Amino acid sequence: MNLFDIENKVILITGGGGVLGGEMANYLLSKGANIVILDYKEEIVNEAVENLKKVKNTVTGFVCNALDEESLKKVADKIIDQHGKIDILINAAGGNMPGATIGVDQTIFDVNIDHFKKVVDLNLFGSILPALVFGKEMVKHKKGVIINISSMTAQSAITRVVGYSASKAAIDNFTKWLSVELATKFGEGLRVNAIAPGFFIGNQNRNLLIDKETGKFTDRGKTIIKNTPMKRFGETDELNGTIHYLCADASKFVTGVVLPIDGGFSAFSGV
Numbered sequence: 001m002n003l004f005d006i007e008n009k010v011i012l013i014t015g016g017g018g019v020l021g022g023e024m025a026n027y028l029l030s031k032g033a034n035i036v037i038l039d040y041k042e043e044i045v046n047e048a049v050e051n052l053k054k055v056k057n058t059v060t061g062f063v064c065n066a067l068d069e070e071s072l073k074k075v076a077d078k079i080i081d082q083h084g085k086i087d088i089l090i091n092a093a094g095g096n097m098p099g100a101t102i103g104v105d106q107t108i109f110d111v112n113i114d115h116f117k118k119v120v121d122l123n124l125f126g127s128i129l130p131a132l133v134f135g136k137e138m139v140k141h142k143k144g145v146i147i148n149i150s151s152m153t154a155q156s157a158i159t160r161v162v163g164y165s166a167s168k169a170a171i172d173n174f175t176k177w178l179s180v181e182l183a184t185k186f187g188e189g190l191r192v193n194a195i196a197p198g199f200f201i202g203n204q205n206r207n208l209l210i211d212k213e214t215g216k217f218t219d220r221g222k223t224i225i226k227n228t229p230m231k232r233f234g235e236t237d238e239l240n241g242t243i244h245y246l247c248a249d250a251s252k253f254v255t256g257v258v259l260p261i262d263g264g265f266s267a268f269s270g271v
């Protein structure tokens with residue numbers, strides 16, 4: 001038995017047009033999965049699907065807003081028509097907003113509460129709603145895997161990114177909560193886990209880590225490297241092994257965990 005067999009699995013990736021979701025899609029396609037890219041703008045979906053088809057043509061995509069239950073339900077119907085099942089959901093839609101991050105010369109009293117709420121909405125409800133809509137399909141077959149994306153900001157305070165941190169801390173708890181709910185009420189075939197990536201250069205944090213003008217690391221970027229035992233930022237393809245493991249039967253007794261992929265950042269006290 002191949003514990004890592006994911007051939008023909010139907011894997012949905014919200015935010016599949018983004019940096020991390022796109023990388024995961026690319027890898028999982030190469031392992032024989034059927035990938036469904038979900039993203040909220042047509043041009044993003046089209047571009048992602050076009051690029052991924054060069055890897056393998058078992059990829060489709062739908063415009064879908066992870067925050068809109070109706071949009072998710074419509075897409076769920078289309079996916080069931082097309083594939084007859086949903087095996088795995090990766091909630092990779094997420095992000096930050098400028099006003100939910102405290103500026104260098106600001107304090108918490110300057111935070112933009114509207115942006116704070118929007119960030120919580122996107123990262124928390126943008127994972128809860130897809131988990132509920134697509135999870136309902138998984139429950140019908142008593143089998144399915146949901147993978148959420150947490151962050152290093154969830155477990156200890158990382159300065160400035162207050163809204164994002166609150167939303168990812170909530171994701172950690174929701175991951176555990178839903179894992180218990182689904183296993184106890186619908187059986188052991190339903191698993192919910194999360195990965196907590198360390199620092200990877202993405203759209204949302206590029207300006208915090210790399211100076212736009214000079215292209216060099218910012219002070220914050222340098223501090224992160226100093227506190228990462230492996231002394232570097234992660235490469236997006238370094239998430240693939242853990243994602244593959246969580247999708248496959250190799251992890252069939254694993255549910256409710258948040259796995260750090262961080263070069264040792266979360267293990268290190270800094271001293």
Ligand SMILES: NC(=O)c1ccc[n+]([C@@H]2O[C@H](COP(=O)([O-])OP(=O)(O)OC[C@H]3O[C@@H](n4cnc5c(N)ncnc54)[C@H](O)[C@@H]3O)[C@@H](O)[C@H]2O)c1
Pocket residue numbers: 014015016017018019020021038039040041044064065066067091092093094095122123126149150151152196197198199200201202203204205
């Ligand atoms: N890049 C990192 O270093 C890092 C580290 C830790 C966690 N994360 C998390 O990983 C996830 C992906 O990050 P990324 O770096 O790939 O970000 P990204 O901005 O490159 O990708 C996010 C994607 O989500 C899509 N999206 C946004 N709102 C949506 C909505 N309402 N409905 C559907 N799609 C929507 C965007 O169009 C985009 O394609 C996020 O949850 C992020 O918080 C990233």
